[in-house]
Amino acid sequence: MTARGLAGALERLLGPEAPLRIEVFDGSVAGSGDAPVTMELRSPLALSYILSSPGELGLARAYVTGELRVHGELYLALRALTERVDALGFRDHTALLRTLGPRYLRRVAPPPEEAPGLLRRGLRGLRHSRGRDSSAISQHYDVSNRFYELVLGPSMAYTCACYPAGDATLEEAQAHKFDLVCRKLGLRPGMRLLDVGCGWGGMVAHATEHYGVHALGVTLSRQQAQWGQKDIVARGLADRAEIRHLDYRDVTEDGFDAVSSIGLTEHVGARNLPGYFRFLAARLREGGRLLNHSITRPNDREPHRVGPFIDRYVFPDGELEGVGTIVSAMHDNGFEVRHEENLREHYGRTLAAWCANLDAHWAEAAREAGERRARVWALYMTASRLAFERRGIELHQVLGVKTSPSGASGMPLRPDWGV
Structure with missing residues (x-):
């Protein structure tokens, strides 16, 4: 030496x-x-x-x-x-x-915060089975609602924001994102919206409050559902909105005018995409629209499965596909694709804001979730920020419509939702 x-x-x-x-x-x-x-x-x-x-x-x-x-x-x-x-x-x-x-060079036991490897996980059920998906979602989202309040801010939106201007705040950007989704879906008073993977209910609340729709949100996280439903009641929206602790595959209602899926596709799995889009198409009326908002690979050649750190500590069983795979699965399974855009740089800014929130509230966040779990989130969000900045991953919104047998879509001749 x-x-x-x-x-x-x-x-x-x-x-x-x-x-x-x-x-x-x-x-x-x-x-x-x-x-x-x-x-x-x-x-x-x-x-x-x-x-x-x-x-x-x-x-x-x-x-x-x-x-x-x-x-x-x-x-x-x-x-x-x-x-x-x-x-x-x-x-x-x-x-x-x-x-x-x-x-x-000696084998050491992994930290207790680490999920078991794929072989041991397979003993608990097939990949993306209902039970295994429920367990994976609970590991990530059922940490502590207070912890997420500290990191995400008042919007409680755990998905990519859309910054309308360079000096916009995180809250302004999250509100703009929800509003953009509402406008792309063509929401109007009296319509029925299904929000799958609704998180803490931000999209449900925004669409109900600002667009006059009747909305149902579903999430596999019990803590999210409890927080979201309480928030719906506090806002005085309970007569038109509901958050359920439910697998999206167990939604029995149909005839919805619109479906929003913001950050769910990453948990579905590549081989399940056809069934996922067929199921959502079956929930819509003719002329109904789907907005799919998800993290994607920069191409369709890379492996779908996330890396070992994300898989073991953050999103067990998570999978990311290229936008081409998602578009193909949509138009092969009930949808005509009408619009697509990449918000990659917006997610880098979103993650920077979440990291700043965590830093500013580190002591309370570490007490709430444990210091090791707080360190997991600091590492994961910082690494993700770099990945978006370097185009290691992207964020795409894809808008589809369920046309009638005659081909009628009800879509405007040109996009009317602005920027």
Whole structure:
């Protein structure tokens, strides 16, 4: 080992140009003293996590447990790390192991916040079965309504906002997003709206209050449903709106004028998309519209399944498809696709605002959900922000209509919903 110790070995791996200062439990230090971010490895366990699971999962385990600490802006640290770590190959990891020695390469139990691997999860039911979906949704959303209030702000909207101007606030952007969806759906007083995967009911409340519709929202999260229904009552909308704790596949009503699906498709699974869109088409009257708002891959060639960190800590069984896959599934299963747009940059801004909220309320958020769970959310939202900025993922709204047998759509000759 050189005089620079473990920190020197890590610096050689990341490169001396990385804008990071590295401090390691053996007392070694590397990097510039005026670097904007310091990465502190607090114990041998940090290295064991990183070396036993090279890549994002090992880094995530070390960060979630607090064995790896970041002093400074997490966004800057991840940006520097991912630019280098993504380029590392087998030889880099082998060289690091040779330098550090085998004592750090040992299997360690993952943190208790981590979901079991796919093999063990498969014993609990088939992927995207009702029971397994319910368990996955509960793990992510039934954390604490208060925790989400601190992160999301008053709108309680956990999906990409749409910023009408560069200086718009998060709340203004979320309201604009809901309004844009309402206008794309052509909502008018007296219409019936079904919102699948409704979250805490933001779309249901907005459409009912501002467009005079009768709305039903369904979610697999019991805590979301309880919070959302209470909010509906508090707003005086209970005579026209309802939030149910229900799998969307168990909605029996039909004849709806419109369906909104904002952030649900990511939980459906690629092989289930045809049935998903057929089911939603069956809930609509002729001329009814569907607005599908979802995170997507930047192309249709990449694997559908999310990476190991997101799968184990954030969205178990989550899948992302390219927008081409979604459009094809829609127009092959009951819909004529009429409009599509990408809000990728808007999601980067949304995530930056959520991260700022979490930072501003860190102490209360950590008390509410536990510090490790708060660290999971900080890491996941920051990494997602980078992914949207770099076009690793996108956010697409796709508008479809269920035409009559004669082909009548009821759509305007040109889009009339503005921007």
